[in-house]
Amino acid sequence: MNKYSYDELKIGQKESFEVVVTEQMQTSFLNLSGDINPLHCNCDFAKEKGFNDKVVYGMLTSSFYSTLVGVYLPGENCLFQEAEIQFNKPVYIGDKLIVSGEVTEKQDLYKRIVVKAKITANEKTVSKAKLTLGVLN
Amino acid sequence: MDNFEKLQTIFREVFDDESLNIKREYSAADIEDWDSLAQINLIVAIEKEFNLKFNINEISALENIGDMLDLIERKLNE
Numbered sequence: 497m498n499k500y501s502y503d504e505l506k507i508g509q510k511e512s513f514e515v516v517v518t519e520q521m522q523t524s525f526l527n528l529s530g531d532i533n534p535l536h537c538n539c540d541f542a543k544e545k546g547f548n549d550k551v552v553y554g555m556l557t558s559s560f561y562s563t564l565v566g567v568y569l570p571g572e573n574c575l576f577q578e579a580e581i582q583f584n585k586p587v588y589i590g591d592k593l594i595v596s597g598e599v600t601e602k603q604d605l606y607k608r609i610v611v612k613a614k615i616t617a618n619e620k621t622v623s624k625a626k627l628t629l630g631v632l633n
Numbered sequence: 634m635d636n637f638e639k640l641q642t643i644f645r646e647v648f649d650d651e652s653l654n655i656k657r658e659y660s661a662a663d664i665e666d667w668d669s670l671a672q673i674n675l676i677v678a679i680e681k682e683f684n685l686k687f688n689i690n691e692i693s694a695l696e697n698i699g700d701m702l703d704l705i706e707r708k709l710n711e
Contacts (some may be wrong), residue, residue, distance in 0.1 A: 539664055577670060577673075578670075588694070603677050603680075604686070605676060605677070605680070605686070605689065605692070606673050606676070606677070608673065608677070
């Protein structure tokens with residue numbers, strides 16, 4: 497786990513990691529959230545609606561933004577405060593996601609940073625986000 | 634747009650409320666969603682809009698929107 501201090505963080509600093517979405521993750525998220533919408537748990541329904549398969553929960557995919565800031569950028573000193581998230585394309589079980597972020601702003605008074613982040617799968621952007629977080633002393 | 638109107642625009646954006654009409658005497662007690670995170674977002678937005686830098690002592694001394702406006706105008710004239 498990274499442990500950047502506010503002063504160590506620079507505009508333009510980048511971090512990324514990869515993760516493969518599994519059926520177990522989807523089932524765990526269903527149990528955790530109680531979101532039984534068939535788009536996420538019924539393959540036939542999803543196909544009827546024009547998708548290739550069950551669609552991975554957008555908030556499951558977005559949970560990796562938490563990992564991005566909580567583990568990588570800045571890591572241990574992170575206090576996650578805001579997220580503005582877009583779900584641009586569907587994600588399917590088995591997709592390999594690349595989660596990446598770049599520091600685009602530093603707010604000295606409150607030691608906050610803004611991270612412009614995105615998630616790609618199969619070389620396409622499936623999600624974009626603006627993440628705002630405090631950096632603990 | 635004068636400084637009060639600019640401040641009003643910032644408040645409306647931060648609180649996502651286009652009907653919000655601020656008054657000089659308003660404080661956090663008068664705007665329901667004005668919590669600590671909103672305060673941070675307000676100050677950061679004000680710094681950007683007016684191209685100013687505040688310090689913690691200046692912010693801690695603010696008691697209402699009038700104080701905030703006075704501080705902005707004092708810093709702009711420095």
